[in-house]
Structure formats: C-alpha cells, structure tokens
Ligand SMILES: Nc1ncnc2c1ncn2[C@@H]1O[C@H](COP(=O)(O)OP(=O)(O)OP(=O)(O)O)[C@@H](O)[C@H]1O
C-alpha cells in the first residue's frame with residue numbers, strides 16, 4: 597500500500613521542504629513515482645518543482661475549502677521533474693486557518709478518500725511551520741510522520757511539542773498515525789550540532805534516522821534553479837544525493853523500497 601507521509605516540524609526553516617524534494621528527487625532518480633502535496637501557503641515545494649500556478653490549476657486550498665470525497669485526483673498535475681506529480685499550493689491556503697467549518701481538519705483526508713494511489717511509491721505532504729489546522733488536517737490524512745529537525749536546542753524541544761500533537765491525533769481521530777522517523781537535517785560539523793545529535797540519538801534511539809542530511813550550499817543552488825538534487829552537478833551535490841538516497845532506503849517507501 598502506498599504510504600502517505602507528512603514531513604513536519606512547527607519550527608520554520610529546518611529542512612521540511614528540502615527533505616520532501618530530496619526524497620522526491622531520489623525516488624525519481626530510481627525511476628519511481630511520487631506525489632508531493634504542498635500544504636504550505638509559502639508554496640516552496642511548488643516553486644522548487646518548477647511549477648508556475650495558472651488560474652485553472654486546483655490547489656490544496658481548493659481541496660480544503662469544500663468537502664468533496666476524492667477531489668485530490670482533480671488537483672494532481674505533472675511537474676518538470678520526471679515522475680514527480682504535485683498538488684500545488686499558494687498563499688490562499690493561509691485563509692484556511694481562520695475557517696471555522698466543523699469538518700475542516702477532515703477535508704484533506706476526505707479529498708483522498710477512495711483514491712487508488714498505487715501508481716505512486718509514496719505521497720509526501722510538505723507541511724507548514726505551525727501546529728495549526730493545516731498540520732492537523734495533514735495528520736488526519738497521513739499514515740506516518742517524518743519529523744524533520746535541525747540538531748539545535750530549539751528544534752529538539754520542538755520535537756516534544758510535535759510528539760504531543762501526534763499523540764492527540766492518535767487518540768482521536770487518526771489512531772493509525774505513526775511517528776516513523778526523526779530526520780536530522782542541515783547538519784554541520786560544529787560542536788553544538790554534534791552534541792544535539794548525540795542527545796537526540798540517546799533520547800529517541802532507533803527513531804532517529806541513521807542518515808542525516810548535511811548542510812551544503814548545493815541544496816540552495818539546486819533549489820533556486822528548480823533542479824532535482826540528483827541531476828545537479830555543482831558543489832558537493834553528490835553528498836546530498838547519497839544522503840537522500842540512503843534516507844529513502846531507510847524509510848523503505850513503496851513496494852520496491854519495502855523489498856530492499
Ligand atoms: N541540507 C541543506 N543544506 C543547505 N541548505 C539547506 C539544506 N536544507 C535546507 N536548506 C536551506 O535552508 C532553508 C530552509 O530550508 P527549507 O525551506 O527546506 O525548510 P522548511 O522547514 O521547509 O522551512 P519552512 O518552515 O519555512 O517551510 C532554505 O533556504 C534551504 O535552501
């Protein structure tokens with residue numbers, strides 16, 4: 597079964613989008629299909645994939661602005677990245693946080709209701725940096741959470757808050773939700789980063805992915821040229837390619853990944 601994974605952390609700038617697109621790039625590089633769902637009003641996954649929104653495109657906002665089972669299928673578009681599809685987002689999605697509809701947090705789940713996702717090896721939700729309704733909506737729709745964090749004191753504390761949110765969603769309404777992995781992102785070789793990494797590994801054990809993602813400028817260069825990191829040749833792109841490919845293997849996404 598295709599897993600729907602939420603890449604989350606309420607803290608901004610920790611690497612949620614970079615990890616979403618890094619995994620999408622790794623899947624694409626292996627000839628595998630992935631659906632990215634941009635659930636951030638900043639739309640960084642949308643622009644990172646080289647997509648320019650047009651009036652006729654449906655967005656995540658459209659899925660959450662009404663209650664239509666299966667409507668996610670109508671919002672999927674192909675992107676310039678081979679084998680990477682997208683449900684795009686823009687700033688209109690910010691309006692959802694002030695929407696008082698009773699079923700609001702279920703609408704994303706309802707939008708995916710009944711859909712056959714077997715063409716994809718994974719569905720990756722790029723989440724906004726908040727613990728608001730958008731994140732709750734994703735956690736209601738997802739099977740698993742990949743918590744992305746930088747190895748810093750604030751980010752480590754942020755994981756505790758995220759865990760509490762996940763526990764609340766597990767109690768009701770999504771008992772099937774699993775915290776699958778903590779991913780250390782934007783890792784530098786400073787003493788502070790090494791200390792926090794040890795702290796996280798001591799606290800969370802195997803929950804922390806063995807693979808961490810180094811901080812390398814090739815990520816920004818690839819992102820600003822809308823290029824999959826696995827097709828980017830500048831700087832130390834190779835180290836990032838290896839990291840995202842290794843992380844993908846650890847997450848065992850999709851039928852081929854699960855068999856690996
Ligand atoms: N491994 C990396 N090496 C270098 N820069 C990185 C890396 N990962 C992310 N960045 C840069 O850090 C910044 C924040 O990364 P990103 O947008 O992925 O974080 P985010 O958690 O999605 O942010 P937000 O909370 O705003 O959505 C971006 O400028 C990005 O290019």
Ligand SMILES: [Mg+2]
Pocket residue numbers: 612613614636640722723
């Ligand atoms: Mg982001």
